[in-house]
Amino acid sequence: MMSSSPSIKRQLRLQIPVVVAGSALLLSGCSVANSENAAGATAGAASDTLRVVLQQEPPTLEACEANLTSTGVVVRSNVTQPLIERNPTTGELEPLLATEWEATSDTEWTLKLRDDVKFQDGTDFNAEAAAYTIDRAVNSDLGCNVEGYVFGDTDLEVEAVDATTLKVTTPEPDPILPLRLSFLEVVPTSTSDTEKVREPIGTGPYKIEQWDAGQKITLSTWDGYWGDAPAFPKAEYQWRGEGTVRAAMVTSGEADIAMGLGPDDGAGDLGVNYPNNETIGLRLSGDTAPLDDIRVRQAINYAIDKEGIVASLYQNKDKVAAQLIPEGVVGHNASLEAWPFDLEKAKALVAEAKADGVPVDTKITLVARNAQFPKVTELSQVLQEQLAQAGLNVELKMTETSQHLQYQIRPFVEDQGPIALLIQHGNQAGDAAFTVEQYMLSDGAQSSFGTEEFDKRLLEAGKSSGDDRQQAYEDIFTYQNENVVQFATIAHQTGILGKSAAINYTPNSSSGDELRLTEMTPAS
Template structure:
């Protein structure tokens, strides 16, 4: 994979919006059409010019600086809002978006040349001033943007407009992958509220928000002033249904065109399309509270999780031992999945109990409904393994909004030891976006860190090329061998259902950003 920290002049690269030309798949014939709704709610009921998408859950927010959250990003990123740069998931290369060129002037300074003739949905011009405003809003405000902790790990960054099409960005410390980080900063006009989240963002993307009926649907409309290629569909309408079988049936009954987050048994039949994702499922342990503060208990939990059983009987994927997938800078092929060894798990718990560790304290699994197919069933399998190991465990399943309170700092108080059902998709392709926010002592999603792991992470973040790969791989090995903060379960396989009316080939980023402009009408005869 191309080192994402390398300095490139992208003017010769192809713009990703054009890559769909060779990446479309026609998917079989339409199954039986029913005139009645299987959705359990309002039917989508739109005309042929509208792409009908059914999601597992309603986006918790459309705030652009929270677009790194999966449920938000799959709707907003590259649809409503855009960034200066974007990573092509098929090649790993960083390409043009709202910036056409970037140059590293010094270890802490970059210059970006911006695309001319771009307008926001409110008809105001896209300028370097808007880019600088968006960067400051996302990284240096009281909004507590997820992108700040996730992408920038609260590091200091300053952006200044030199003229309308030239932007200077400086960092407090050397950052060889700054252009990659900026691919997660969605650009908004200066009229956007700088001090609070917005419900309906204004962007430069190919679609603008038409109507969001809370709890019912979200409709986007094609933006006539878009600077790039005009997408096939005049509009897109999103609805959400929690049951995977319902989502699949909506496609097979021609009530929807695209349904995501499906399981093999959801009944999509010939409409099902499997694809490799960058999502890794895991359990985050709160290692600050007993009995999880004893590394023997954390190791016991890892031995008690039947990963092979989970991917065989519960969800699609392959067992994994680290939070990034192959192809991400820092992936360590020597970090293997923990073996399923219930006897060893039970022995470790008994040893800890004999030394006075309060193994009878109830551990709460904080689960999230719809985080992946059969989410609750997966946690029941985990609970069974931990109970057999001698631990006391209960499950608390939450919707995405309640679950987010446990994902991000500051965490709820007085809840006792917890295991958080979580999933991480490093779509940026560099372990910097995993180690700092998830394993750092002060990471936005971190429940526990160590000075040793912090030092290894910082060393890796300053490196480039092969040295960067090795440094992050060493950090993952240290986490797995010495810290054991997580029980990583599986690198997930995605399944979506696709109508024969639509041609679309999902990629590893589809779960995080589902680009409507990559979806083509089959009746247009485009290839």
């Protein structure tokens, strides 16, 4: 059983543990606090409004889409809250709206809930609302992103035993169900279950005051919040596509926090490095020629100069990746080596496939998303050139978020030919199950193909625990690289956040997906 004092002050939030134990946070201290460039930042600290600049406008603030980075960075922990949270530093699950939980059988979990929480519409949070949230996000036909990302095709049986007792039953034993539940942002029963909502009602410290489409989103605190009041009564989100512009807004005092910066965007001493859980790479549609030939997929891996990309575009702050999850996530295979850069080998594989009748001249569309992460456009252009050097016909297609999702999540767009999708995957929970179930199962929400044998391995791994679980997932990543090759992983990223000297805040591995405003205070 997990339990805690009911007076919980949320200091940390769900995501993976810090992935590099010795990562130094390059905090600027007060050396720039009184400089000319940071002058405006001091005014920000005296204001009642915390100003955040994002890479892009969220497509929605719908609670069941909160695991999408662009949505979660606004909603999670600020507007809505889960039953259980995960400490990103220790990896431990901690109580929030649920005070304790235990497995009461192999397939049944019982949770005890707080009795002093209200939603922002004044209604009570209770077991009925918790059960409704699970039904709506996991068991309905809404097509919530959290369903595919966390639960897949699994439906859950939920029962509100009484106002503060929730029973959840799984069709098969699931040793990490509490971890999965930490992804569900709780909403009241008045929330539509037939369509997604743009602006959710939650139990968090902030409510949505106004969304001026294309301009800004404003949050404000509310008197009925059950926890400690945040230091800033209001928060304002704007968005700018260029990292240099976001960095300049912090250095000039126009913003307090700037998200998604690159190492050369110009934040200077106000740029804070922090451990990230994101991995970038290509997902290859292995059911369409020429990508249905494993030799072509292998050639793509050999053709990408990962060391060169990390050095030239990311100043060696990122780390070359051999798999979709970074160190610190259960199942990470530390002995797995990244594909070496070998252009001649790549050319030879393409030529060999061509000699056997594979139509290697068929156009492959490399799909990427604008402003998804720093240098995404430059990286996409480099990848297009490197694959072309291997003898492949590659066309680059840059998209906005809504269009990119049509390639990223099932049902995929049809009649588009072979696709190499540039992905940024963050394992927010610290367990490989949340990667392999969506990206590697044949019918996974973000998987473009797989094999029957591989599916069996994946499903068996999910039932294991402890050392057996670690080994099972290590073997899966090896098998993927040797026998499936759906991915050409490139790098594990390091996050950079711009922070005004007038703000106290230490980012962690959750910050890129869930920016907790209550952790921010004015600098003294």
